Amino acid sequence: MMLDAFTTVMVLAGAFLFMAGTVGLLRFPDKLSRLHALTKVDNLGLGLIVAGLIPQGGVLLALKLLCAWLLVQLSGAIVTQLIGSSVRDSNRP
Amino acid sequence: MTQPVFDMMLIALVLAAGAWSILARSMMTAVIVFIVYGLLLALAWVRLGAVDVALTEAAIGSGVTGMLLISAAARFARDPAALRLPSLSSRALAALLASGVAVALGSLALLLPGDAPSLAAETMRALPESGLGNPVAGVLFVFRAFDTMLEKVVLLLALLGVWSLARDEAWGGAPALKPLVQPQGVLPLLARTLPPIGLTYGIYMTWAGADVPGGAFQGGTVLAAMWILVVLAGLAMFPKVTSPWLRWAVAAGPVVFLLIGFAGFLSPGLFLAYPEGYAKPLIVVMELALTLSIAVILGLLVAGPPAGREAR
Structure with a gap:
């Protein structure tokens, strides 16, 4: 019961971050701030959902979820860097 | 709900x-x-x-x-000049044909009376004889092995098709895909961190495909992605298309498939039949060889036809 409540709160918080990030992606004025909105979804939004789902399964599921989150962290961070540097290069006079 | x-x-x-x-x-x-x-x-x-x-x-x-x-x-x-759009009428024809197929298939699936005919129950009944646990692998390598073999040969033909686009003077060179210019070096970091995970995961997917979802195609795709990542990061180069190991890696899957297929004539006497009790080990060998070929072929398909020396 407590665990289910924990899951609900965490997943809802994660979903809220996903929504906020999407709104940011659509509404922010320039590419770098849109990228900023996207990264919050990648690490915190997904992190909250993963944290919320961990009590719902065994240790193996928890490890798998953590691995998925870490891989998204790695690729997210690097893809953000790549897009950021290409934006900077195209802004350069 | x-x-x-x-x-x-x-x-x-x-x-x-x-x-x-x-x-x-x-x-x-x-x-x-x-x-x-x-x-x-x-x-x-x-x-x-x-x-x-x-x-x-x-x-x-x-x-x-x-x-x-x-x-x-x-x-x-x-190079926008290279783009030649097909005429409106041929695009309309393509749209008509594609939606016609979709409508025909959809109405067949939804409107035909009775349950759709299915071989699923028989597949599940016969599956334990192969020693496999994944019914999809069973269909691919036991019940419909001939189709699977032809599929892999089609991949090989697709690669030949891409290679045949090379200009004459470029033949024998390495494929055209060049590393991204990356002064900061974040891509090389990813290309050093991810491949150990990706290689393990790709091989695991093939290995586990006998019993749970997965298999040579999915595993091979992950391996191909790792290869392309390493090349894009500038840590390695594609080999020349004439390199002997490359040719063998491309052919390994179909060759092993055919060898095991012909060995079926010796025992139990049928093409692509497996001797009793050896089905699973033989299928795993075939899957591993196929994974290598699929990985190399998919990587080379993305890499494109060989480019001339002046392009590199």
């Missing part, structure tokens, strides 16, 4: 992505939406319980095809 809602939303998203991809004005937008469409379709396959198909859709339909389409779109963006 929530599941039908989720499914309806998924269907709406798939249809919207499909329509957007067709109607998008810019080619790059259409390609990126097509990739999203493939990922949504993979989710739909998961909801239908077809995890094998979902993995393949995500890896091939979205990943490899997406990468091929992106490189084609990027090429036309650099």
